[in-house]
Amino acid sequence: MTPLKANTLISIILLFILLMFSDDAMSQRRRDREAGREDMNPPKPMVSDSLKSDSVRTDSLVISRPKKKQPLDSPVVYEANDSIVFEEGGFAHLYGDGKVNYQKIELGAEIITMNMDSSTVYARGVKDTLGVEKGKPVFKDGDTSYDTEAIRYNFKSKKGIINNVVSQQGEGYVTGNNAKKGADDELFMQNGRYTTCDHHDHPHFYLQLTKAKVRPKKNVVTGPAYLVVEDVPLPLAVPFFFFPFSSSYSSGFIMPSYMDDSARGFGLSDGGYYFAISDMMDLRLTGDIFTKGSWRLGVETNYNKRYKFSGSLMADYQVTKQGDKNMPDYTVAKDFKIVWNHRQDPKANPNSTFSASVNLSTSSYERSNLNNLYNSQLLTQNMKSSSISYSRTFPGIGLTLSGTTNISQNMKDSSIAVTLPDLNISLTRRFPFKRKKATGAERWYEKISIQYTGHLTNTIQTKDNLLFKSNLVKDWQNAMQHLIPISATFSLFKYFNLTPTFNYTERWYTKKIEREYDDDKGRWNPTDTIYGFHRVANYSMSLGLSTKLYGMYKPLFMKKKEIQIRHVVTPQISISGAPGFSKYWEQHEDRNGNMQYYSPYTEQKFGSAPRLKQGIVSFDLSNNIEMKYKNRKDSLKKISLIDELGASLSYDMAAKERQWSDLGLRLRLKLTKSYTFNMNARFATYAYTFDKNGNVTTGNRTEWSYGRFGRFSGWGSSFNYTFNNDTWKKLFGSKDDEDQKGNEDGQSGDGEEDDSVIGKDSGSNEKTVKKAEADADGYQVFKMPWSLSINYSFNISEDRSKPINVNSMRYPFSYTHNLNASGNVKLSNNWQVTFNTGYDFQAKEITQTSMTITRDLHCFSMSASLSPFGRWKYYNFRISANASILQDLKWEQRSQTQNNIQWY
Numbered sequence: 035m036t037p038l039k040a041n042t043l044i045s046i047i048l049l050f051i052l053l054m055f056s057d058d059a060m061s062q063r064r065r066d067r068e069a070g071r072e073d074m075n076p077p078k079p080m081v082s083d084s085l086k087s088d089s090v091r092t093d094s095l096v097i098s099r100p101k102k103k104q105p106l107d108s109p110v111v112y113e114a115n116d117s118i119v120f121e122e123g124g125f126a127h128l129y130g131d132g133k134v135n136y137q138k139i140e141l142g143a144e145i146i147t148m149n150m151d152s153s154t155v156y157a158r159g160v161k162d163t164l165g166v167e168k169g170k171p172v173f174k175d176g177d178t179s180y181d182t183e184a185i186r187y188n189f190k191s192k193k194g195i196i197n198n199v200v201s202q203q204g205e206g207y208v209t210g211n212n213a214k215k216g217a218d219d220e221l222f223m224q225n226g227r228y229t230t231c232d233h234h235d236h237p238h239f240y241l242q243l244t245k246a247k248v249r250p251k252k253n254v255v256t257g258p259a260y261l262v263v264e265d266v267p268l269p270l271a272v273p274f275f276f277f278p279f280s281s282s283y284s285s286g287f288i289m290p291s292y293m294d295d296s297a298r299g300f301g302l303s304d305g306g307y308y309f310a311i312s313d314m315m316d317l318r319l320t321g322d323i324f325t326k327g328s329w330r331l332g333v334e335t336n337y338n339k340r341y342k343f344s345g346s347l348m349a350d351y352q353v354t355k356q357g358d359k360n361m362p363d364y365t366v367a368k369d370f371k372i373v374w375n376h377r378q379d380p381k382a383n384p385n386s387t388f389s390a391s392v393n394l395s396t397s398s399y400e401r402s403n404l405n406n407l408y409n410s411q412l413l414t415q416n417m418k419s420s421s422i423s424y425s426r427t428f429p430g431i432g433l434t435l436s437g438t439t440n441i442s443q444n445m446k447d448s449s450i451a452v453t454l455p456d457l458n459i460s461l462t463r464r465f466p467f468k469r470k471k472a473t474g475a476e477r478w479y480e481k482i483s484i485q486y487t488g489h490l491t492n493t494i495q496t497k498d499n500l501l502f503k504s505n506l507v508k509d510w511q512n513a514m515q516h517l518i519p520i521s522a523t524f525s526l527f528k529y530f531n532l533t534p535t536f537n538y539t540e541r542w543y544t545k546k547i548e549r550e551y552d553d554d555k556g557r558w559n560p561t562d563t564i565y566g567f568h569r570v571a572n573y574s575m576s577l578g579l580s581t582k583l584y585g586m587y588k589p590l591f592m593k594k595k596e597i598q599i600r601h602v603v604t605p606q607i608s609i610s611g612a613p614g615f616s617k618y619w620e621q622h623e624d625r626n627g628n629m630q631y632y633s634p635y636t637e638q639k640f641g642s643a644p645r646l647k648q649g650i651v652s653f654d655l656s657n658n659i660e661m662k663y664k665n666r667k668d669s670l671k672k673i674s675l676i677d678e679l680g681a682s683l684s685y686d687m688a689a690k691e692r693q694w695s696d697l698g699l700r701l702r703l704k705l706t707k708s709y710t711f712n713m714n715a716r717f718a719t720y721a722y723t724f725d726k727n728g729n730v731t732t733g734n735r736t737e738w739s740y741g742r743f744g745r746f747s748g749w750g751s752s753f754n755y756t757f758n759n760d761t762w763k764k765l766f767g768s769k770d771d772e773d774q775k776g777n778e779d780g781q782s783g784d785g786e787e788d789d790s791v792i793g794k795d796s797g798s799n800e801k802t803v804k805k806a807e808a809d810a811d812g813y814q815v816f817k818m819p820w821s822l823s824i825n826y827s828f829n830i831s832e833d834r835s836k837p838i839n840v841n842s843m844r845y846p847f848s849y850t851h852n853l854n855a856s857g858n859v860k861l862s863n864n865w866q867v868t869f870n871t872g873y874d875f876q877a878k879e880i881t882q883t884s885m886t887i888t889r890d891l892h893c894f895s896m897s898a899s900l901s902p903f904g905r906w907k908y909y910n911f912r913i914s915a916n917a918s919i920l921q922d923l924k925w926e927q928r929s930q931t932q933n934n935i936q937w938y
Contacts (some may be wrong), residue, residue: 110189111135112148124150131169132157136189138176143185144169158184175219178250192217199223201248204279205917206230207237208248221248228254228277230917231893238893239263239915241275253278285310288320291926297356299325306332314339327355330403345376345390354402367402371395385427392420394441396498397448418443432462443498450498459488481522490514491639507544507565513639514542526579533578540571541641546634551622558632570618570635572643576610597663599675604656611650611688615643649687656680677702677710691734694719697744713751717744722843730838745844750829757822822857850876864890871903882906893917 112118116130125147128134132146134155143157157171173180173187173196180201187194194215201208201221207230210223226248229240245257253276260271278286290305301324309317315337322330330352338344350371357363376390395418418441425436440453468480494501494510504510521535545565549558583603619642622630633642659676679702684695697717704710721740723733737744828851838845854872861867866888872881882904889896891913899910907929914924 108137110148112146114146124152126150139187139189140174141171141185141187143171153189154186155189156184156186157182178219187215196221200235201250203248203250203254203277206277206920207232208246208254210246219250221250222246223248226256228256228259228275229893230915230920233892238891242267243275251279283310283313288318293322293324295324297326298328298354301325301328322352327353329353341379342382343376343378343388345374347375348373350399350403352399352403367398369396369399369402371399371403385429386425388424390422392422392441393418394420394443397443397446432464434458434460434462436460448498449495450501451493451495452501453491453493455490455492457488457490459486459490461486478522478524481524482520483522484518484520487517488514489517489640493639508563511639512544515640516540516542530579530581533580535576535578536573537575538571538573539643540569541635541638541643543568543570543635543638547637548634549620549632551624551630551632553625556624558630564634568635570643572612572615574610574612574648576608578606578608580604580606597661599659599661602658602660604658606652606654606656608652609650610648610652612644612648614645614647616645618643619645647688650684651687652682652684654680654682674704677704692720692732694736696747709755711751711753713749715749716747718747719744721745722838746847748829748831750827750831752825752827754823754825757824759817759819818860820857820859822855825854827852852876852881854881866890880904 112126112128112132112134114128114130114132119127119129121127128146128148130144132143134141134146134148134157141155141157144159146155146157148155157173159167159170161167167183171182171185173182173185178201180196180199182196182200183198185194185196192215196213196215197211199208199210199213199221206228208221208226208228210221210226213221213223213226215221223246224244226243226246227237227240228243228246229237231237231239240262241256241259242262243254243256243259247255249255256275256277258271258273259275261268286308288304288306288308290302293301293303295301301322303322304320305322306318306320309319311317316335318334320332320334322328330350332348332350334346334348336346348371352369354365354367354369356365356367372392372394374390374392376388378388380387420439420441422439423436424438425434427434436458438453438456438458440451440456442451444450463483463485465480465483467477467482469477472480491514492510492512494504496504496509516539518538519535520537521533524532524534526532544567545563546568547560548562548564550561551557552559581604583605585601585603587599587601589597589599618635619631619633622632624630631645633645635642657676657679658674659679660672660674662670662672665671678700680700682698686693686695696719699713699715699717701713702710718732719736719738720732721735721737721742722730722745723735725731828849830847830849832845833848834845836846852872852874854870856868856870858866858868867885868888869883869885871883873879874881880903882901884899884901886897886899893916894913895916896913897911899908901908909929910926911928912924912926914926
């Protein structure tokens, strides 16, 4: 090989090696640029000038500038009350109530450290000289707030590490020692806690969560969890747990309760599904099922349309099976209950109203429903009433239409009375002779007025199981009545009011009952019912005269106290007359020669027209006595001594015998502002005598002719009063106590709470503790709010089942009275006792009695109910969590529900 060729070969090899290393270097630089690690100074090219003209190589060696760091999406706003210190390396320290805001993120703490380069922030609190930590970090991301010990957060990745986090989710709190916050606001924690106790730093109970994921305002999903009460782990664990949270209106399942009943067997009670239909309406579908075949299905709904109407509807259907099948004691009861309450907003329509209050059920429903077996008030309820009403007013013509449906049930004998419908039509008072353009004084005929009232009714009285089997024409009573009064009022001698009246009454019936007299039994027996349109009319006239007499009396021995007594006497006398309408009556002469009468319309709703003519003179006298005096503050005060003391008596001029009516006395006393005592008594005018057969009958001779006052026939009344702390002080407290109470602000006395009670502060979820008050001797003021309500009802009447006293011609009196009492005592801030009892003096036994003791355990509540007296005896013990989300966290023990089981 020649030297030239050898040199050329060596040059080609060196050039190849050089190009190879140049490509490796450029590739490394390209990778560095992509990784952002290239220096600010551009590298020098490592190729010879002969390669500058190579377009391919030139493109591959394009010099790039370093990539800038991505800034935050929005500025970070920060401030501090004490100082802000900046350090080399992009650090900023905020001291003294520091605050950092970035987008929807808010962070506040005593000390905050920010790194401007890495976009991270670290916050913590500080301890004072007493070792109390203050200024703990509060981190808020949108609407979700976290209370922490320390937090490290990255604004770019939106991730962080939180120490001792506390987050309120729904009704409970989720706490964790170390938690990781994800970019989507979720928290990942180990050994966390969930509790509904607001003492979340040291709760009374909590669920220990081994592993948990918290999605704020959505749910908490956990792994194995177990219950801890007062720092004592209990052997109650679940493999997983799911806590749903929702700040919006949503549907969901209703977990049932386990039941063990001796009559129904084992079962699940009150489970179902809740439907969130709309903002104006919801639906709750629940049911019960038991191993012995009993079951129940219930529907509840609430509705509310603003400025229109609101209400609720509950419907229940249950089948109760007791005993063993194919055995004599096996029974099957099918019951239902409907409760409907509807109220129309007054602003919806001023000319029409609609309301409903329905409480309808079969007679055995209340006795067999599980929820009622431990409610003594429902068990002893004998009467139920329901009503639905609608009214419409036409102001232009003065017409008012109102319709009502009434249902009355007697739970003792299963009887039911239904009125469907009950329609009233009324026209306002009109003055037909009044001049449209009156000049001068009012004429006497212009005072004549006329009205109209129509009443249409359709009623039935039957058993509840026969109601839907009844015939509308044969079993229901259909009737309509028209009343047309014409009246006027004139002044007579300036002090008397003279009122003439003419009344016209007409009745429409759809049937009449024909009868014939049975001489053997001495009564009218029905023979035939004639259906069709039947009309019964009558009219009457009356003339009334009334005035008022005033008398003032000033006691001579009380002149200094400026006491005046006013006595108002209101006498009234009226005379009324009406012809006899014997055409609506039938007569029969019995075997003794006495005439017997009957009307085919007597048993109809509005009765029949009077058979005999009438000419009645009525007397009425009313008295009112009031007293005025000046109290200690020199202000005028008026009290009623006798609100009304009145008497009424009438004389029938057209009657052939016993023209005088019985004497009626009435008394009304206003004992307190909230209680008025009423008494109505009757005194018979004619005395008892013996007929020719020796039977007692009412004679034609008055009691007055014997020198006696009218015979007392009977009287009934009731008394209600409620004692509490305030009423006790008013009755038995000293004058100083009343003055002191008058100077206190905001004291209501009824249900007054102890000053040391732990109560919630308004506008805050935290509880505040008030300091206990001390009396003059330095002891804590003892206050125990209590209330006692007493109801006493009594009735006095003649007992005609016993023989009459021949000397005084008086029957002995029978007395029926009942005493009921209910009340509550708040023994302390957390203990309360309620009771309900009574005594039936006629049956000489204690009525249904129940007593309930409740204990507020802060996070839990405990209650024990006992009914030792009455027809149903039971007990019930329950301890449960207060939070609604943990309503199934409870323990309950009940007595057996069969009536024939005695548990003591």
